[in-house]
Amino acid sequence: MGPRGGDEINYxxxxxxxxxxxxxxxIEYSGEKINNGVTKKNGLEQPVYYWDPxxxxxxxxxxxxxxxxxxxxxxxxxxSGEKINRIILENNKVVxxxxxxxxQGERFxxxxxxxxxxxxxxxxxxKLYRISKK
Numbered sequence: 651m652g653p654r655g656g657d658e659i660n661y662x663x664x665x666x667x668x669x670x671x672x673x674x675x676x677i678e679y680s681g682e683k684i685n686n687g688v689t690k691k692n693g694l695e696q697p698v699y700y701w702d703p704x705x706x707x708x709x710x711x712x713x714x715x716x717x718x719x720x721x722x723x724x725x726x727x728x729x730s731g732e733k734i735n736r737i738i739l740e741n742n743k744v745v746x747x748x749x750x751x752x753x754q755g756e757r758f759x760x761x762x763x764x765x766x767x768x769x770x771x772x773x774x775x776x777k778l779y780r781i782s783k784k
Contacts, residue, residue, distance in 0.1 A: 654679050655704045658697035659724070661742045669694040675702055699744040705731035709760030715767035717783045727758035727771055734758055734771055734781065750781060 656676025660668050673688045675697075690696065706729035713720045724737040732755060738746035751758070756773040764770050769781040 653677055653684055655702035656700055657705050657707055658700035659737065659744070660695065661698050663695075666695050667693065668697070675700045676704070698742065699737065701731075703730075705729075705733075705735065708758065709762075709771075711761050711763045711769070713763055713769065715763065715769075717767065720783070725761045725763075725769055727761040729757045729759070729774070732757055734761055734769070751779060754779075 652670070653674055653676030656674045658675065662668070669691065672685060673691050673694055674684050675689055677683055677687075705726070707726045708729050709727035711725050713723050713725055715721070720736070722739065724739060726735040726737065728735055733752040734750040736748040736750060737744055738748070751771070754773075754777075756775060756777060759772050759774055762770045764780075767782070771779045771781060773779075
């Protein structure tokens, strides 16, 4: 867990610098800016995507199952966001975001790409969800 806000996805490449703690889109929990609020700096890579307010990502997986529109999408379990985020990627860029199970009021701890083509997610309260296309 990092600062308040500014959870991010980075496309990691050897030799690149992704900025923490020199730059961030988050703030301290006290409300103070981190490093005077710097969000961009020459020589540092920008995130592919970031959230503000925070989603508190806790588990992540790429989908490889049999639902065509989900293939190679990133699924993120969210604690404070209380959902599963489906991140649609094309050419290493986020082109869409779908929020799953928002209505459950659960802190999702982990998400797993099941061999049966479904996703599975577990919550802090111990509930296990099987997620499939309608």
